[in-house]
Amino acid sequence: MQMTKGLTALTVGALLMGTAAVADPYEPYEGTTLVVNFPAHPHFDAVMEVLPQFTEETGIEVEVDQLQYLRMRERQTLELTKDEGDYDLIAYVVFSKADYVYAGQLENLAPYFMNPRLADPNYDAEDLIDGYVQNIGVAGGERGYLPGPTGSLFGIPFGSETSILGYRRDIFEEHGLEVPETYEEMLELACLIPELEPGMGGLASRAASGHHASHAFLLHLAPLGGRIFDNEWNPIVNSAEGVAAAEALQTIVGCGPEGSETFGFAEAGASFLQGDTAMFLDSTVFAGQVNDPARSQVVGLVDWAPHPMGVRRGSQTGGFGIGIPTNAENKDAAFLLMQWLTSREADIAIAIAGGNPSRFSTHRDPSVLEVHPHLEVFGEALQYADPDWRPIIPVWGSINADLGTTLSQVLTEGLDIQEALDGVAERTRATMQDAGYYTWTSDN
Amino acid sequence: MQTANVNRLTPYLFLAPAVIVLAVALLYPIGYMIWASFLNWNPSQRIGEAEFVGLRNYMFLLQDGAFRESFFVTIRFAVIVVVLEMCLGVGLAFLLDRKLRGMTVLRTIFILPMMIAPIVVGLMWRYMYHPSVGIFNRTLKSLGLDPVPWLSNGDWAFASIVIADIWQWTPFIFILSLAALQSLPSSAMEAARIDGATGWRLIWHIKLPLMMPVLIVTALLRMIDAFKVLEVILVMTNGGPGLSTEILALRISRTASEFRELGTAAAMSNLLLLLLMLLTLAMFAYTKITEARAARLRARAEKDS
Missing domain, CATH: 3.40.190.10 (Periplasmic binding protein-like II)
Incomplete structure (x- = not known):
């Protein structure tokens, strides 16, 4: 009897093991x-x-x-x-x-x-x-x-x-400032903070020539209602919304910490971490550094808010x-x-x-x-992450570089925004033409 | 007769393998780059899959404003740094060509910058030029002066990369100039002194003409290098603001990696190669002339002594 029980137990055990082995998709x-x-x-x-x-x-x-x-x-x-x-x-x-x-x-x-x-x-x-x-x-x-x-x-x-707004809770509390929910509020605060806290920049943004300036511009373009192309691949970067996004970038850089025009992602982040700036609007990957005492002088002083809204929500x-x-x-x-x-x-x-x-x-x-x-x-x-905030097409690299260097000229050489973006749109059209994007359009 | 032929050919036969290997190693990549410049080739394709477009990449470059801008920035950069580095390097060589205590240590310190990796040089200068924490602006502020927009203004950014390059590469000119200076024939110096040449006259009329062949090769090497400089500028300004410091090597690198247009990047490289070859030929021709002049000078000095 004992032996039978033992055998049964062994058989069931083996069956279970067998079943488990069969059910293991990794096996x-x-x-x-x-x-x-x-x-x-x-x-x-x-x-x-x-x-x-x-x-x-x-x-x-x-x-x-x-x-x-x-x-x-x-x-x-x-x-x-x-x-x-x-x-x-x-x-x-x-x-x-x-x-x-x-x-x-x-x-x-x-x-x-x-x-x-x-x-x-x-x-x-x-x-x-x-x-x-x-x-x-x-x-x-x-x-x-x-x-x-x-x-x-x-x-x-x-x-x-995605993009997120980081802000200094202590500075905001000290001056009774409200966390910005709209672009209007954010831009106003960006230039108010240097007045309230002399020597401190309002918002740290990347703006260095090339990819960084382009990235910063695109961060503002989607929420302000713009796009690089319309549905037929016509460049519309020079639309009123495009101009508004470039103006927003210009305001942010103008009221930002010293030397903002040359900041890449790392420098903008470092400026916020060193306590030289009260706000930071960029990628969420940055958040990991804020409370690391080895890298940050603002440990425990930073809170986060969603990317402010322009005419619509649209974070990167x-x-x-x-x-x-x-x-x-x-x-x-x-x-x-x-x-x-x-x-x-x-x-x-x-x-x-x-x-x-x-x-x-x-x-x-x-x-x-x-x-x-x-x-x-x-x-x-x-919830507001915008999958179309930036075109993902093979020729984007050269368009991105042109946009970024032109915006850098706007920020450092005082180029007129509308004229600068008109130039980008014209050159982008030529690039798109070469790449065959107008092959099917009726006026081609 | 046959033995004589074999004897004549023997050196060539021994040299042939080395010459063939060298020719293939040198010419194959150049040939590959020339072929690539006729293709519409992106890195996702193998070269055999790329479309042949003839001279289209070259035609595009002729009309491309950004390439033209890069080309002129490169020429301006190369000419300015080579002229300034030559003046400073040769000047330092004359200054330090004497037997003083501690001179060996001083000379070693002078050549340190060229031993530092270009990326580190770029980072170092980038932080020194930093608008708020950089040493230059902090010093200016402590003296009650306005800070300088070192890297955030096109003209200042160009000046900043020139300064960094001068700091790193003047020692190269200094070393070669000093070596040339110390190997000048003492007979020529003695003859000049007997003729009453001292100070500036000795430098201007005797030493510099005798050093000229070395100085030309030195300038040529620096010129070639200045046309290809990349890392320091990449780290310091990444070509900005705008296109103010986008030298050709940076444009080529971006065209290949960011824009993924390998054919266009190859066409740019070929144009740069052509320019450098013309420059080298011109310099060599000039070297021949100055060498002949130096030889005449040397012979005259030896005759006088």
Whole structure:
């Protein structure tokens, strides 16, 4: 009897084990080594802390090639053109989406999410931040780089960012200032603060020639109602809204800390961290530094608010996504890693370690808010993340550089804004013409 | 007869492998760059997939205002820094060409800047030019003077990159000039002194003409380098404000990496190469003339002594 019971127990145990083995979607890939390419970036530093858990749970090894961001892009450019690539999963910066997808170098993720052996039914894609998914993950729909009936998913946001307003609570309280909710209020405060606190800048913004000036301008363009192109790719950067955005940038730089015209992202951030400026409007990735005593002199003095509203809400979307190269060796296992990294549980763990959440729910999670209370405001701001705040087209690099150098001339040489933007629009039209964007328009 | 032929050919046969390897190593990349300049090529494509567009990239450059601006900024930068560095470097060489205590240490200190990595030089100067915490503006403020917009005004930014370059590369001119000065034939100096030449006359009429072949090669090397300077300016101004400090090397780098137009970047590089080749040929021609002049001077001095 005893023996029978023992045998039954063994049999049930073996069956359960067998069932568990069959139900383990990772089992076929156990022992596989995935090679992934990540940038040196605070989010991916946090990912590195969580990654060993994946190997522990799945038996899949992960080798990470973490490179400085520009080097990562160069490396990927070479890797993705090979017949057999070294990378199974890559992190890509948002504007690489246009280049990689157009060149057929990223896997369409539909077959993976359709595969019952790979797709986790509890993945909850609805919870992924919509603005990020549209901006970073989807291509082939509206305007080529946005979702739409013809669009597909090529990547999942991972290490994505939006814009947020940081402000000095102590300065605001001391002078009885209200946190700005509109552009009008923000611009007024930006120039009032230097009067109230001599020597202090109102708002730290990047404005250096090239990408930085262009980025700062675009931050204001979407909320003030503007766009770079209309629906037929005609440049409208010189519209009244474009002029208003450039004027906003000019006001901010004029009332900003000394030397603002030369600030990149790092210098603008440093000015805020050193206590030289009362407000900071830029990417959420900056928030991690504010309460780090090694970097900041304003520890515990900063609060956050959503990007102020102009004629509409429209904060930036950007940062990184992850995708599977078409020349990857272990695509299915790479998909499993991708799914795991962007799952609810991993998103929470990465956020606690200091990464940028990809899910709405993470911004409400009590265990995350206990460590990073500011994420609650970031979650609110993300509802207004604008996936179309900047065009993601292959020729954007040269248009962006032209816009940025011209705006720098506006800020440093006093170029007339309307004339300067008219020039940008004219040159942008020529670039778009060369790239074939007017092939189908009737007046061509 | 046959043995004589073999003997004549032997050196060439021994040299041939090295010459072939060198020619391939030198010419292949140049040929590749020339071929790339005729293509509409982006980094997502292999070179074989790129569309052949003939001279379109060159035609585009002729009409491109930003390229023209970069071209003139580069020429202005190269000419100004080379002239100033030559004057300062040669001047310092004359000043320090004497036997004084501690001179070896002083000379070593002088050459330190050129040993520092350009990225570090760029960062260092960027922080020294910082509008509020930089040493220059802090000093000006402490003296009750207005701060200078070092990097936020086009003209000042250009002056700032010139100053940084002079600081880093004057020692190069100094070292070569000093070496040339110390290797001048003592017989020529003695002859000049016997003829009554002292001070400025000795420098102007004897030393400088004798040093000229070395100085020309030195200036040429600096000129080539100044046309290709990238890192220091990239870090200090990234070409701004506007396009005021966007030298050609920076434009080429941005065209290739930011705009992803490898064909256009190759065309720019070829134009830069052509310009440098013409410059080098002109300098070599001038060197020949000055070498002949120096040789005549040397011969006359030796005859006099």
